[in-house]
Amino acid sequence: MSTRNPLSIILDQNKLIGPNYNDWLRNLKIVLNSERIAYVLEKKPPKEAAANISETELAKLDKWWDHDLQAKSFILASMSNELQRRYEDAANAADIHYHLKQFYGVQTRSERHAIVKELMTTRLREGASVHEHGVMMIGLIEKLVGLDVVMPAELSTEILLMSLPSSLDGFVVNFNINKL
Template identity: 75%
Template sequence: MSTRNQLSIILDQNKLTGPNYDDWFRNLKIVLNSERIAYVLDKKPPKEAAPDISRIELAKLEKHWDHDLQAKSYMLASMSNELQRRFEETVNAADIHLHLKELYAVQTCSERHASVKEHYDYTLARGDFGP
């Protein structure tokens, strides 16, 4: 039996190309939430364990590293080849998330602004100000 998350099919069908960042990210969160690992998108694991760490804390840290690797793998597997090459050396899922948000969330915001402006200009041109 496969251990692959069945929800990951939505990532296969909706690969990140850039302009579809919002839709892709929503689908990614669905998959990561189902695995209970979405926290790694916002919380970077330490690069190494402190020398005096307890066994319990070390186990938690190793689990975080495993979750981060799993999330990073979902992210990279669901990107276009160009984006995979760009982010394959990125250390953790939180850094990938941050860079993608910087690259594409701003663009999406700009597109929304342009769309609202276009609608406003159209409304002004028609003189249609009523409800």
């Protein structure tokens, strides 16, 4: 009998209900990586073993199915009851992952668009707190990173600097010259 993964508590506390798909997936990958079985989310095993399969290959296949069952169990246990019912008969963990990504990934696209739009159009008003503006901009950038948007630090910095009013042009020039 195997012991419970202590990291699985994050799945208990953050069950998939739909809109929280990206956060849930990140937590699921943490647990599956700690078990060294995250690979089953992306790759499907063969449906049947060939008749002339070697003992080594058969052992690999059995191990794959054990890992897939374990991952599928983590996935189903960390879903709302409604989603569990919908996916309990899925063939494998990769199928569940694929369907969830297809269903909830569309929402991610519109969320990403809204955040990028806000990030690119937000400007600091004259007299407003630079600190609060910076914190808000960093928060938007972190939301994008949470949606798996790859954004180099230099680009993030440039977007933030471009959001400053012309009264702070001296600061921007000084920042760029001194490479702070």
